[in-house]
Amino acid sequence: MWRTIVKKELLETIFSYRFPLFAVICLLLVPLSMAVNQAAYAKRVRDYSDQVRLADEAAAAIKIQDIMAGTVAIRGFRRPAPLSVFTQGFESTLPRYYEFTQDGFKPGESATDDETILSVQGKVDFVFLVQMVISLIAMLFASDMVSGEKESGTLRAMLANSLPRDTLLSGKIGGGFLALWVPFLLAFLFGAVVLMFGAFPLAGGDTAVRVLIVLLATSLFILTYFTIGIAVSTSTSKARTSLVAILIVWAAFQLIVPRLGDMIARLAHPVRTETQVSLQKSLLVRSLDAETAKELGRQYDLIFKGAPEGAADNENSPERKKWDPIRDDIQNRARETKSQQLSAIDETYLQERRRQLDLAVNLSLVSPSAAFARFIADVCGTGELERAKYVEAVRSHQMALDNELFSKVKRTLMMHEGGGMSMSFSAQPVDASKLPRFTITPATVAETLKANARSLISLLVWLIAPFAFAYAKFVKYDVR
Amino acid sequence: MAEHQAILKADGLSKRYEDGVLALDRLNLEVQPGEIYCLLGANGAGKTTTINLFLGFIPPTSGSCFINGIDVSKDPLEAKKYVSFVSENVMLYGNFTARQNLDFFARLGGKTALTKDDYYRAMRRVSLQEKAFDQRVKNFSKGMRQKLGIAIAIVKDAPAVLLDEPTSGLDPKAAAEFLDIMAELRTEGKAVLMSTHDIFRAKEIGDRVGIMREGRLVMERTRDELHNEDLNRLYIDYMESAGQPASA
Numbered sequence: 001m002w003r004t005i006v007k008k009e010l011l012e013t014i015f016s017y018r019f020p021l022f023a024v025i026c027l028l029l030v031p032l033s034m035a036v037n038q039a040a041y042a043k044r045v046r047d048y049s050d051q052v053r054l055a056d057e058a059a060a061a062i063k064i065q066d067i068m069a070g071t072v073a074i075r076g077f078r079r080p081a082p083l084s085v086f087t088q089g090f091e092s093t094l095p096r097y098y099e100f101t102q103d104g105f106k107p108g109e110s111a112t113d114d115e116t117i118l119s120v121q122g123k124v125d126f127v128f129l130v131q132m133v134i135s136l137i138a139m140l141f142a143s144d145m146v147s148g149e150k151e152s153g154t155l156r157a158m159l160a161n162s163l164p165r166d167t168l169l170s171g172k173i174g175g176g177f178l179a180l181w182v183p184f185l186l187a188f189l190f191g192a193v194v195l196m197f198g199a200f201p202l203a204g205g206d207t208a209v210r211v212l213i214v215l216l217a218t219s220l221f222i223l224t225y226f227t228i229g230i231a232v233s234t235s236t237s238k239a240r241t242s243l244v245a246i247l248i249v250w251a252a253f254q255l256i257v258p259r260l261g262d263m264i265a266r267l268a269h270p271v272r273t274e275t276q277v278s279l280q281k282s283l284l285v286r287s288l289d290a291e292t293a294k295e296l297g298r299q300y301d302l303i304f305k306g307a308p309e310g311a312a313d314n315e316n317s318p319e320r321k322k323w324d325p326i327r328d329d330i331q332n333r334a335r336e337t338k339s340q341q342l343s344a345i346d347e348t349y350l351q352e353r354r355r356q357l358d359l360a361v362n363l364s365l366v367s368p369s370a371a372f373a374r375f376i377a378d379v380c381g382t383g384e385l386e387r388a389k390y391v392e393a394v395r396s397h398q399m400a401l402d403n404e405l406f407s408k409v410k411r412t413l414m415m416h417e418g419g420g421m422s423m424s425f426s427a428q429p430v431d432a433s434k435l436p437r438f439t440i441t442p443a444t445v446a447e448t449l450k451a452n453a454r455s456l457i458s459l460l461v462w463l464i465a466p467f468a469f470a471y472a473k474f475v476k477y478d479v480r
Numbered sequence: 481m482a483e484h485q486a487i488l489k490a491d492g493l494s495k496r497y498e499d500g501v502l503a504l505d506r507l508n509l510e511v512q513p514g515e516i517y518c519l520l521g522a523n524g525a526g527k528t529t530t531i532n533l534f535l536g537f538i539p540p541t542s543g544s545c546f547i548n549g550i551d552v553s554k555d556p557l558e559a560k561k562y563v564s565f566v567s568e569n570v571m572l573y574g575n576f577t578a579r580q581n582l583d584f585f586a587r588l589g590g591k592t593a594l595t596k597d598d599y600y601r602a603m604r605r606v607s608l609q610e611k612a613f614d615q616r617v618k619n620f621s622k623g624m625r626q627k628l629g630i631a632i633a634i635v636k637d638a639p640a641v642l643l644d645e646p647t648s649g650l651d652p653k654a655a656a657e658f659l660d661i662m663a664e665l666r667t668e669g670k671a672v673l674m675s676t677h678d679i680f681r682a683k684e685i686g687d688r689v690g691i692m693r694e695g696r697l698v699m700e701r702t703r704d705e706l707h708n709e710d711l712n713r714l715y716i717d718y719m720e721s722a723g724q725p726a727s728a
Contacts, residue, residue: 153569
């Protein structure tokens, strides 16, 4: 009986005018969006390779004098995410690189600098198509599946037979979804073929697994929206009412709730920009360095006041023996204070962001669309997780450079009471070719799933709840 | 007519809707195998409510209805195995052909092993034009849809047939063909309960005719009794007495 219903729903959908329209939209837009984003990705990779090569050359040419002069700025570039062909996420808003100096790191420009005014309308990628086009079509397909059949009288004709209502409902969902899923699957596979022709690294690392996760999650997302459409259809007795209700529900889930979640989170927990934080850190460093220089100058003046000529340069002079440990102690304390205060700024910033993000995520979970977009962006390496990994990598790279490069030169800047300044250096040799390379350790699939537990739970709830609701409604549905 | 166990039976069947309207008031009715029972009445008399109760679409407020001895309220799915239903406007899937519609509804009716020939035979039996067999039904006339609806009932081959205003809107030729098919169903031993406004066809085909008014069966006559009475006059008399206390 179930198969009979599935077959009927499948055929009825296929014979309707909506089906070829949907199939054409899928088969054209999905591969096209993948091809366009593949080309954009390939360009970003070329840019990345060129910029990394130039940065490597610049790093290899670093001289100890440059470090002494404080003019060394090493760039660490983020490799474009291959799966950005599915969703752009933060791909173009993340800094392409970070610049590392003795005073810390600061973000470079992002790929948005290359964009035109047209990009303010949003980018057409696979996830956009699924969220904005396919989800709406899925709901529209479902809109008249119950109310439309009631209106036409065929529901009455079917239920005049020994047909359990749960069988009818699940058969409708099964058949209707299959009619949507098959063209979508074909479009996806076609898109994958297009990607492979474009030398997309499908077999590299865990990319294939991630692509499968994208396919599976998207299929379930379409099923979710289809079932929401059925739930709306079982709540009304007229197809036209269903249609209006569906458009309202869709707009709420797609346009209102996710944006509202982010807006409320931004209002409730405002967060400074990364540039502001970098500036704050720079000012702090400058202020601490000035304080240290003053303290060093004061101590130096106390020790060397009245000392014989050349005492400061003679390591064995009693003044110098007194000065060296004091200088080291002041510098060590200054370094510790600087490190603690810089970490405190970073920690405060991260906490602010975490708080804002947590609220935004929690609010957006009301919409399956937001949960889906966040999950897919993380799976594709263009989401929040990637941003966190990027920042983590930047911090550890700064530490590595501090150890391997910047600490090789010790500058002692002193500000004397009379207003004069002096500087002394002590340097160790630096092998620029052995400097650490900037790399971001990508989140594993397991990490991604764990980090997205809330989104996955939301998607699961949204998958089950509409079905349960539709079932409860349909069991008592007045078919007269 | 020999007495058999009634295939369709209403026993003190009442229905009061949520808005308080008493649509059916203690209806007692039996339809035997090989019998056509015509329910006459104005709009709102309770004819369609009776059919809806037999199909389990609405629960009774009190009383019971039985199909082939099975209480519809208690086991609607089992009861509906033994009944076919043809509505006033036979609703079919417009994008399906006549045969596809027939196949779909036959399968819902539990007939999963029927062949193309079986479907063609059923459609020939209801005099549907051969060229229409594999045409999409969206362009079918009401008469053609009605015939297909009856073909669906025929292939289900249930002992009881419920018809809700089946001749409404049919042209005289189609209505005459319809009556012929009803007569065949009677010959096959089906118990047919037909709600209708059509007094003349009810008299022509019905083995028994009941008149409903305000949810009550106010009159019942057999074919033999109607030989000596003017059903048209009876019907008008009963309708005119609306507002006065109903009496059987």
